[in-house]
Amino acid sequence: MYKLVGTISGEVGLHEFDFNVTGEVRRNEYVKVWNEADGWILGRVVSIVEAEKKTATAEIVGYKDERGFLMQPKNTFSRDVKVFKADQTFIMDTLGLKSGGINLGMLEGRDIPVHLRKEELIQKHCSILAKTGSGKSYTAGVLIEELLEKNVPLLIIDPHGEYITLKYENRSEEERKQMAKFGIAPKGYASKVVVYTPANFSINPAADKLFRIDGINLSVNELYDLFPLSDAQLGVLYQSINEIKAEKEFYTIEDIIKKVSESKSSAKWRIVHFLERIRETGILSDSPTRIEELVKVGEASIIDMKGADPKLQQLIVYRICKEVFEGRKMGKIPPFMLVIEEAHNFCPERGFEKAVSSNILRTIASEGRKFGLGLLVISQRPARVDKNVISQCNTQIILRVTNPNDIKALSRGLEFMSSEMEEEIKRIPQGVALLSSPSIEMPILVDVRVRRSEHGGRAVEVEGVAKKEPKKEELAVREKEGGKSMFAKLLFE
Ligand SMILES: Nc1ncnc2c1ncn2[C@@H]1O[C@H](COP(=O)(O)OP(=O)(O)O)[C@@H](O)[C@H]1O
Ligand SMILES: [Mg+2]
Numbered sequence: 001m002y003k004l005v006g007t008i009s010g011e012v013g014l015h016e017f018d019f020n021v022t023g024e025v026r027r028n029e030y031v032k033v034w035n036e037a038d039g040w041i042l043g044r045v046v047s048i049v050e051a052e053k054k055t056a057t058a059e060i061v062g063y064k065d066e067r068g069f070l071m072q073p074k075n076t077f078s079r080d081v082k083v084f085k086a087d088q089t090f091i092m093d094t095l096g097l098k099s100g101g102i103n104l105g106m107l108e109g110r111d112i113p114v115h116l117r118k119e120e121l122i123q124k125h126c127s128i129l130a131k132t133g134s135g136k137s138y139t140a141g142v143l144i145e146e147l148l149e150k151n152v153p154l155l156i157i158d159p160h161g162e163y164i165t166l167k168y169e170n171r172s173e174e175e176r177k178q179m180a181k182f183g184i185a186p187k188g189y190a191s192k193v194v195v196y197t198p199a200n201f202s203i204n205p206a207a208d209k210l211f212r213i214d215g216i217n218l219s220v221n222e223l224y225d226l227f228p229l230s231d232a233q234l235g236v237l238y239q240s241i242n243e244i245k246a247e248k249e250f251y252t253i254e255d256i257i258k259k260v261s262e263s264k265s266s267a268k269w270r271i272v273h274f275l276e277r278i279r280e281t282g283i284l285s286d287s288p289t290r291i292e293e294l295v296k297v298g299e300a301s302i303i304d305m306k307g308a309d310p311k312l313q314q315l316i317v318y319r320i321c322k323e324v325f326e327g328r329k330m331g332k333i334p335p336f337m338l339v340i341e342e343a344h345n346f347c348p349e350r351g352f353e354k355a356v357s358s359n360i361l362r363t364i365a366s367e368g369r370k371f372g373l374g375l376l377v378i379s380q381r382p383a384r385v386d387k388n389v390i391s392q393c394n395t396q397i398i399l400r401v402t403n404p405n406d407i408k409a410l411s412r413g414l415e416f417m418s419s420e421m422e423e424e425i426k427r428i429p430q431g432v433a434l435l436s437s438p439s440i441e442m443p444i445l446v447d448v449r450v451r452r453s454e455h456g457g458r459a460v461e462v463e464g465v466a467k468k469e470p471k472k473e474e475l476a477v478r479e480k481e482g483g484k485s486m487f488a489k490l491l492f493e
C-alpha cells in the first residue's frame with residue numbers, strides 16, 4: 001500500500017529535508033512523511049542529486065488541520081524517518097484539488113485529475129502566459145471546450161483566426177490515443193460556435209456572420225475614440241455634427257464627411273481623411289451586430305480578425321468591450337467569459353504601445369467580476385501586458401517562458417513566483433503548465449489535457465477545415481459587399 005522511496009538523512013530544516021533515495025522518484029513528485037505531532041505531511045521533490053548515493057531534496061508542502069487549513073509542521077523531522085510516495089487522496093486533500101468542474105488535465109507525472117471551479121474562472125479572471133509555441137492557445141481551447149460544455153457564453157477575440165477549428169473534432173491520431181486517459185472523446189462544437197468577420201465574406205469565407213458597428217448618428221465622442229484630433233479639428237467636427245443634427249434625425253458617416261468638407265477651416269482635411277478611412281473599412285453599418293447576439297447562453301462567438309489592421313483590431317475590441325460591459329451592467333446579456341488572445345496588443349503595458357482598448361480592458365479587469373464578466377487573457381509577452389490587468393487574474397496558467405524580461409515581469413506581478421519556479425518555467429515541456437488558482441493551496445504543474453476539438457494553431461492547416469460551403473444568404477451578402485468594400489486594401493497595405 002505505501003510505496004517506500006527513501007529515508008531522511010543529511011539536511012533537515014523546517015521547510016525542506018533531504019533523503020536517501022531507495023525507490024523510484026522524479027523531480028516534482030509528491031512524497032509523504034509521518035510526523036508524531038502532526039500526522040502525515042506532504043512534500044514535493046525539488047531536486048535529485050546522483051553521486052555515490054542518490055539523494056533528493058523535498059520541499060515541505062504541509063498538512064491539513066481539522067479546520068481544513070494548510071499547516072506547516074512545528075518540528076523538524078528526525079533522521080531515518082521513512083519517505084513514501086504520496087497517494088492520490090492525500091495529495092488531493094492536501095493541495096485542495098477537487099474532482100468535477102473544468103477539466104484542465106492531470107497533475108504532471110500522476111493520474112490525478114486537475115479540475116478548476118467554473119465560478120472561479122468567470123468571477124476571478126484567468127491569464128495564460130508563455131512564449132510562442134508552448135501551448136497557450138491550445139490550453140485556452142481546452143478551457144473554452146469546458147466552458148462550452150457548461151453552457152457558459154463566450155466571446156473570443158481571435159486575431160489570427162485560430163479558434164474557428166473549435167467547430168471540428170480533433171483529427172490528430174496521436175492526441176486521440178490520449179483521450180481515454182483524460183476521460184474525454186473527440187467532439188466538434190459546430191452547433192455552438194459562431195464566427196464573425198469584421199471584413200466580409202470574400203476576405204473571410206469561413207465566417208458565419210458579419211461583425212458591424214453602428215454607423216448611425218455617430219457622436220463627436222465616438223469619433224474622437226476612433227482617431228486622435230487636435231483642438232482645431234475637434235472644433236470643426238463639433239460644428240459640423242451640430243449642423244447636421246439640426247437638419248436631420250438620422251445621419252451617416254457620409255453626411256459627416258460631406259458637412260466637414262464644406263467647412264472653411266483647413267483643419268478639415270485630416271478629419272475627412274480619417275472619416276473616409278473608417279468608411280472604407282466597411283465596418284460601419286445601419287444594421288450593427290447586437291451584443292445580445294454576440295453573448296448567448298451555450299454559444300461561443302468568435303471575432304475572427306485575421307488580416308485586419310492592428311489599429312482597426314484595437315478599435316473593434318474597444319467597441320465590443322465597451323458595449324458588453326455596459327450591457328452586462330444593465331443585465332441585457334448573461335454572465336460570460338471574454339477571451340482576449342494577444343492581450344499585449346489590446347492592453348499594452350505603459351511605456352510600450354498605446355491602444356484605444358486599454359482603458360476599457362483595465363476597467364473590465366478590475367470591475368468585471370462584480371457584473372459576472374470574466375476575462376481570459378492570453379499573451380506571449382507577459383512583460384508587455386498591462387500589469388493592472390494581469391494582477392487582477394486570480395487563476396494563472398504559465399507555460400514555458402524563457403525571455404528574462406518576461407520572467408522578471410512574472411515574478412514582479414505574481415506573488416507565488418519563487419526563484420525555484422523561475423527555473424522551473426524555463427524548462428517545462430510543451431503542454432505542461434504551472435497553475436496557480438485560489439482554491440489550490442500552492443502552484444502545481446499540470447499536464448494539460450488533449451483537445452476534444454481541432455486545434456487551429458497547428459503549422460499545417462487540416463484539409464477542408466477552414467473551407468466550407470457558403471450558405472445562400474451569405475452568397476447574397478457577398479455579392480453585395482464583396483467587390484465594393486475597401487477593407488482588404490486598407491487592411492493589407
Ligand atoms: N496540452 C497539449 N497536448 C498536446 N499537444 C499540445 C498541448 N499544448 C500544446 N500542444 C502542441 O503544441 C503546439 C503549439 O501550441 P499553441 O497553443 O499553438 O502555442 P502558442 O503558445 O503559440 O499559442 C500545438 O500545435 C500542439 O501540437
Ligand atoms: Mg497561440
